[in-house]
Amino acid sequence: MPKILVIEDDIQVLSSLSELLSSAGFQVNTAENGLKGLKSALDNQPDLVICDVIMPGLDGYGVLKELRAHRLTVNIPFIFLTGLASRQDQRQGMNLGADDYLLKPFTLEEVLAAINTRLAKQASVTQHYVTELKEAEERLNSLLFYDNATRLPNRVLLGQRFNWIEEVAGSHAAVTLLSISIDRFNRINESLGFIGGDNLLRLVGARLQRLVADSDTIARIQAGQFAILLPSADKTQAHNLARIILAELAEPFDLDGQELFVTASIGIALGPKDGAELDTLLKNADVALNHVQERGGNFFHFYSTELSHNIIEKVNLQANLRQALQRDEFRVYYQPQINLVTGQVVGVEALIRWEHPERGLVLPGEFIPLAEETNLIGPMSEWVLSTACAHVKAWQEKGLTNLRVAVNLSGRQLTEEDLRQKVIQILETTGLSPDSLELELTESVLLRDMGAAISILSELRALGIHVAIDDFGTGYSSLSQLRHLPFDTLKVDRSFVQNVGEKAEPSAITAAIIQMAHTLNLLVIAEGVETLEELDFLRQTSCDEIQGYFVSRPLPGDEFLEFLVNYKPEAFLQKITNFVK
Ligand code: C2E
Ligand code: MG
Ligand code: MG
Numbered sequence: 001m002p003k004i005l006v007i008e009d010d011i012q013v014l015s016s017l018s019e020l021l022s023s024a025g026f027q028v029n030t031a032e033n034g035l036k037g038l039k040s041a042l043d044n045q046p047d048l049v050i051c052d053v054i055m056p057g058l059d060g061y062g063v064l065k066e067l068r069a070h071r072l073t074v075n076i077p078f079i080f081l082t083g084l085a086s087r088q089d090q091r092q093g094m095n096l097g098a099d100d101y102l103l104k105p106f107t108l109e110e111v112l113a114a115i116n117t118r119l120a121k122q123a124s125v126t127q128h129y130v131t132e133l134k135e136a137e138e139r140l141n142s143l144l145f146y147d148n149a150t151r152l153p154n155r156v157l158l159g160q161r162f163n164w165i166e167e168v169a170g171s172h173a174a175v176t177l178l179s180i181s182i183d184r185f186n187r188i189n190e191s192l193g194f195i196g197g198d199n200l201l202r203l204v205g206a207r208l209q210r211l212v213a214d215s216d217t218i219a220r221i222q223a224g225q226f227a228i229l230l231p232s233a234d235k236t237q238a239h240n241l242a243r244i245i246l247a248e249l250a251e252p253f254d255l256d257g258q259e260l261f262v263t264a265s266i267g268i269a270l271g272p273k274d275g276a277e278l279d280t281l282l283k284n285a286d287v288a289l290n291h292v293q294e295r296g297g298n299f300f301h302f303y304s305t306e307l308s309h310n311i312i313e314k315v316n317l318q319a320n321l322r323q324a325l326q327r328d329e330f331r332v333y334y335q336p337q338i339n340l341v342t343g344q345v346v347g348v349e350a351l352i353r354w355e356h357p358e359r360g361l362v363l364p365g366e367f368i369p370l371a372e373e374t375n376l377i378g379p380m381s382e383w384v385l386s387t388a389c390a391h392v393k394a395w396q397e398k399g400l401t402n403l404r405v406a407v408n409l410s411g412r413q414l415t416e417e418d419l420r421q422k423v424i425q426i427l428e429t430t431g432l433s434p435d436s437l438e439l440e441l442t443e444s445v446l447l448r449d450m451g452a453a454i455s456i457l458s459e460l461r462a463l464g465i466h467v468a469i470d471d472f473g474t475g476y477s478s479l480s481q482l483r484h485l486p487f488d489t490l491k492v493d494r495s496f497v498q499n500v501g502e503k504a505e506p507s508a509i510t511a512a513i514i515q516m517a518h519t520l521n522l523l524v525i526a527e528g529v530e531t532l533e534e535l536d537f538l539r540q541t542s543c544d545e546i547q548g549y550f551v552s553r554p555l556p557g558d559e560f561l562e563f564l565v566n567y568k569p570e571a572f573l574q575k576i577t578n579f580v581k
Contacts, residue, residue, distance in 0.1 A: 002119055003028075004026045004029070004047065004049070006028060006030050006049075007030075007036075007037030008030070008050075008052045008055075009055040011032060013081075014030050029046060033055055033056065033058070034051075034059055035057055035058050037051060041073050047077070048077045048115060048122075049077070051079070051081065052080075053080055054082070060080055064080075064093070064096045068096065075125070077122050079098070080093050080100070081106070082101065100117070145160075149202060150204075153217055153220075154219055155219060157217070159278055161229060165231045169231070172271075173231070174231075175232070175281070176232065176234070176269075177227060177230075177278075178245075178267070178268050179221075179268075179269075179289045180266050181222075181265050182200075182225075182262050184411075185224025186223070188224075188262065189223070189224070192255070203253050211244055212241075216229060227282065227285070233271060235270065238268050239300075242266045246263075246264060261447050263298035263444060265289055265298065265299060266300035267286055267288030267290070268285060269302075269303045284308075287303055288304075296369075296442070297444070320356065321354075322374070325376070329357070330353070330355075330383060331353045332350050332352060332388050333351045333352075334348045334350060334351070334560040335555070336552050337545050340538065340539045340544060341544075343569030343570065345403070345567055346545060347406055348405050349440070350408070351364065351554045352364050372410055372412050381413055385426050386426045389405065393431050404435075404438055404466070405432075406468060407440065408441075408470065409439050410445075411441075411448065414441065414452070414456060420456070423437075423439075423465065424463065434463045435466075438488070439460060439468070441467070441468070443470075444474075450484065450485070454484065457485060468488065468490070468491055469491060471527070472490050472492050472493055472496075472513070473496045473509075473513065474493045483520060490513075490517045490522045492510060492524060492527060494527045496510050497510065497526045497534055498534070500538065502533050511541045514538075525544065525547055529549075529550045533579075534548075535550060539576055
């Protein structure tokens with residue numbers, strides 16, 4: 001029922017008008033002077049005001065002026081009721097913002113017509129206003145709750161969804177949080193540019209969305225980072241989902257006709273065990289995520305308290321690492337590579353070690369990721385390269401003329417502009433022939449940016465240097481993907497070599513890899529050979545070279561020279577020949 005306020009000092013007019021309007025179905029408030037009318041309007045905010053012009057004290061014009069000046073009453077339709085009829089009076093009222101004039105004496109029809117016209121107009125204005133407000137609210141919500149690039153929920157909405165779960169299931173509800181990060185997104189973003197980077201994120205977001213149920217929330221929480229919140233905590237389910245996500249994201253993305261390969265890393269936290277609050281869960285999922293990233297990415301890991309302790313350890317280690325080079329704490333260890341036809345040591349892989357003053361020998365898996373995070377990887381790698389080249393040159397001069405040395409390069413180095421120049425300089429300083437040097441790179445590093453990889457590898461090979469793909473099989477790439485890359489050697493990862501000859505599946509895979517590599521004219525080295533069974537199988541499948549504990553662990557330089565001096569190819573071949581399954 002619309003509320004009408006009548007302000008009129010003539011009590012008779014006031015009561016008859018009030019009666020009239022009440023019987024016409026309006027709710028009526030009355031005031032017998034301007035001040036009371038103003039107060040009533042502010043207190044009750046009527047839908048329409050009918051007001052006399054001439055009143056003692058605050059007159060009708062004064063009331064209108066005040067109402068229009070006030071936020072709460074500025075839009076209330078206002079009709080003057082007056083015996084004054086001159087045009088000038090009317091204009092004065094209209095100028096102040098009156099909507100209509102009713103001249104006394106008036107008929108009921110006139111009053112109702114004026115009121116209804118005003119109310120109808122007001123309703124349409126209000127409707128418009130409501131629609132606009134709703135649109136503005138939606139815009140605001142979209143800014144507040146959704147990520148601009150992907151249109152996925154953002155961190156704020158993720159928080160709300162988490163609260164909903166708690167409302168339904170109670171606090172300390174079982175939830176799973178997956179933190180998913182595109183590996184090396186910053187670098188991808190740099191090379192694709194802003195728009196390309198956003199496009200990629202949209203595509204990634206859309207793929208992720210397809211993999212989860214409606215009750216799950218996917219949010220974009222940072223540059224290249226997404227989160228998935230599941231309203232249950234089931235380790236097996238999380239495990240399966242993570243695997244599916246990695247496999248889906250490994251499929252190429254089509255960016256305006258250009259094929260792009262990315263990998264992702266996933267950290268998983270299960271609530272309430274790994275945190276009762278969303279913030280804690282996010283933090284712990286990130287700890288697990290970092291753990292994966294430090295190991296090269298493209299995998300997933302569950303959070304555990306141990307990981308948090310590792311972080312403290314890591315900070316300490318990183319501080320020490322800075323001084324390790326100056327304090328001469330790094331060593332290069334050497335592991336022989338044996339030709340399976342001749343039994344000769346044909347190559348040697350240089351593997352870095354850190355002789356930590358308190359912790360003893362630290363393996364590269366632990367400190368290379370740290371060195372990559374800081375800028376230490378560059379000087380450290382140069383040190384390994386020049387040390388290894390100098391050692392091998394010295395051994396060659398002792399008569400081992402055909403010995404080749406393999407040195408590992410990290411992904412960071414591949415993007416260094418002066419890599420080629422640095423390698424040339426080290427070869428010149430040490431006097432080693434480029435032909436005696438092999439550089440090892442992992443497939444995931446090369447696939448990150450095929451174009452750049454092709455040009456750098458071509459440059460290195462033009463110098464006469466060999467290029468090997470390390471850990472083949474762990475980066476989810478196929479040989480056909482790698483075919484475009486210029487390289488000489490394929491190193492089959494230990495995980496494929498393990499148990500060959502004994503178990504059917506790894507045997508079949510490894511045999512197929514060796515065969516395919518040979519059709520591509522690649523030299524094949526099997527890594528991590530530990531048993532005679534493995535060795536026998538590899539020789540039967542025509543693998544070219546092997547490396548592994550079966551022959552020797554990586555050794556310090558002087559011990560390696562001793563190994564070389566005592567090594568007998570015939571004895572090695574004899575062992576295989578004598579092997580009976
Ligand atoms: P990688 O290049 O695949 O090196 C082979 C790893 O397998 C070495 O571990 C080696 O000790 C180990 N290995 C060799 N034979 C066997 C075996 O029969 N059984 C088992 N279980 N393991 C075996 P390491 O020395 O801990 O090196 C780990 C990784 O660290 C290397 O993998 C390489 O990617 C990286 N790395 C080592 N040195 C350097 C370096 O100077 N620069 C860079 N950028 N990375 C390096
Ligand atoms: Mg290697
Ligand atoms: Mg390897």
